[in-house]
Amino acid sequence: MAEQELSNPSTQRRGRPREFDRTNALECAMRQFWQHGYETLSMADLTSCLGINPPSLYAAFGSKQAFFLEALDHYLATRGAYVYAMPSDQRSPRAMLAQLLQRAAEAFSDAAYPAGCFVLASISATYDSYEIEQAIVQRCQQRMSKIDELVALGVQTGELPATTNAEELAQFFVCVLQGMSLQARLGASTNQLQAIVANALQLWPQAARLR
Amino acid sequence: MAEQELSNPSTQRRGRPREFDRTNALECAMRQFWQHGYETLSMADLTSCLGINPPSLYAAFGSKQAFFLEALDHYLATRGAYVYAMPSDQRSPRAMLAQLLQRAAEAFSDAAYPAGCFVLASISATYDSYEIEQAIVQRCQQRMSKIDELVALGVQTGELPATTNAEELAQFFVCVLQGMSLQARLGASTNQLQAIVANALQLWPQAARLR
DNA sequence: ACTATTCTGTAATAATCATTACACAATTAT
DNA sequence: ATAATTGTGTAATGATTATTACAGAATAGT
Secondary structure (H helix, E strand, C coil), X not given: CCCCCXXXXXXXXXXXXXXXXXXXXXXXXXXXXXXXCXXXXXXXXXXXXXXXXXXXXXXXXXXXXXXXXXXXHHHHHCHHHHHCCCCCCCCCHHHHHHHHHHHHHHHHXXXXXXXXXXXXXXXXXXXXXXXXXXXXXXXXXXXXXXXHHHHHHHHHCCCCCCCCCHHHHHHHXXXXXXXXXXXXXXXXXXXXXXXXXXXXXXXXXXXXXXX | CCCCCCCCCCCCCCCCCCCCCHHHHHHHHHHHXXXXXXXXXXXXXXXXXXXXXXXXXXXXXXXXXHHHHHHHHHHHHCHXXXXXXXXXXXXXXXXHXXXXXXXXXXXXXXXXXXXXXXXXXXXXXXXXXXXXXXXHHHHHHHHHHHHHHHHHHHHHCCCCCCCCCXXXXXXXXXXXXXXXXXXXXXXXCXXXXXXXXXXXXXXXXXXXXXX
8 A cells, every 4th residue: 555665776666767856855845735734735836846747746645645644754754853853861851851842942933944843733724634634633642742751751750849740741841832833833033932942941940849 | 895784773774685694604604714724614615504605605795715804803802802801900910811811721622612712723824815814913913912911011010020021921921822722722621721821820920029 | 666776596607626548758677 | 679667748637616697586765
């Protein structure tokens, strides 16, 4: 069912070779979907933007829905990877959460890319295709669980008081992160997002206050 | 340019009377746009949902865009009015902000309506019509300025320390509110949203700590 | 009763939507 | 050289999009 994509250049395929770079097309589609949204972006816009014709696109990706989902996963593997790309697990959970949020603040307001988070920007409205909506929600929750882990770890290591409601605190940080994406879509600057992060982190005091 | 809508029932208009209730149609359209989004919701869906035919709809509202904008303003005047409907200006700024956020927590998770905030849910993706996007952003910022006022008032009354960066703190609360809308779209319960509010409000301590 | 006005229902409009049929081009395998 | 295979370009597909032409129905004013 899934297309077998051979990355090994030595294994040449028969037939006429593809004239466009698949990854490059994926990157371009990611940006387009990110900025315009799934429903709003038409295949005509997409093909003219990519400089290729519909049959080539369909041969390479299958359908608009499959193309979007692959672009979404391309985002998760590249620009959206900062969530899991923690520098080192040696650092304290708080420092890791701080870095996660600060990286988000930078990424969301990076002028080189559409504003905010691609996954979060894709949520808002329900879609004609329930399949897409499910895929977005699932990937969103999977990513956010990283914050759950960090807060739980903070309680475990004693960095946060044992009486902390870890689920609630984690959900608070998730809420802030998601709000930051919306703020970025509305034009918030890196500095403004960083100020939000600094404020939010006050709920996880640097010096743990044990009762 | 704007349609003259006479609310006075004594001033009868000539011609065949409208067979559907205009406000009722607006309420129904609001829910539909709220749930499905502007682009996704087709006029065919809308007319069949309202039980009226396209010409009646166009005669009453003009166009899809005008219909959406009127539905948006209907939301602001009804369900979305909680932002400005503060109980009394006698209360402290903090209490007013708390009430604003708590009302949002209830409204966003009210099963009787689509989840989250209609205005915020309408942002995410850019639209074919720049006019609509501008209208949404403008109404959004106008509403959020209420939070700016409350925080500034808190500093003014001494409830918050004079060293407080009012703009940053206000933007933090706006961010939380917007994140709450997204959380609600993802299925967060009233209790969960209230817990987020409680956490956020810790940045505005009940007993003002003056340095 | 008659005219002017406004709404309603049917059915059509042109445009755009995602998708594909088909002929041809470019490659590998034999 | 020939067959098999796969990508490309042109042009079309049927469906759906927002919007409206038109004829008839229902009201108010005269």
